[in-house]
Amino acid sequence: MVIVEIINEPIESFQIANGDNQNGAELVFNGKVRATEKGKPIKYLEYEYYEGMAEAELKRLANNACKNFTINHLYCRHRVGKVKPSEISIHIIILSKHRKEAINAMDWFIFELKKNVPIWKWAILKDGKKVPSDCIH
């Protein structure tokens, strides 16, 4: 199963059903906003996205991850709007029979997301300046 969401509010974790006894691996990734941008302190990151296409690209990538890495479920929530340091900007859970395919799928999914999903962010510095935030890691 695939669930992808883009939301403009604090991210809450997906609730995984307790009765799931087919997946030995439950891998959770939370991407959080750092307090600095190129060494300068920030007030927050401001995310914008291309509504419609961003969701479609996320879903396409999630489905490809399920096909290519034999994982069973991928859930992804991406936040947009203002996100302050230490808050979660992206939350992903992957469930699979064994750990290795989940770890490989997670790395691939995040890499592809950062390359293809039309979401952008600006860093709003403490001094009020607005600069592109271009983390590629």
Add this chain to the structure above:
Amino acid sequence: MINVKVKCFSQVKYALGVDVLTFEVDENTTSIDLEKIIRERAGEKLNDVSLRIAINQKYQKEEIALQDGDEVVFIPPVQGG
């Protein structure tokens, strides 16, 4: 003549100062022709910015002729995550 809508995001929005532009162009206008128009309009602000093209919410790898009513987005490097 045909009408196409250009939605602007991130560095393109910053360079052009608008969210949406509507163009009336010749019927033979292609996606690359429209990119040239956008880059000229931005002056030098997009000179170092690579742009991918999405038409009606799908990436286009090849140059294609625009159709009346198309929604075009010139996508600067994305930064999700």
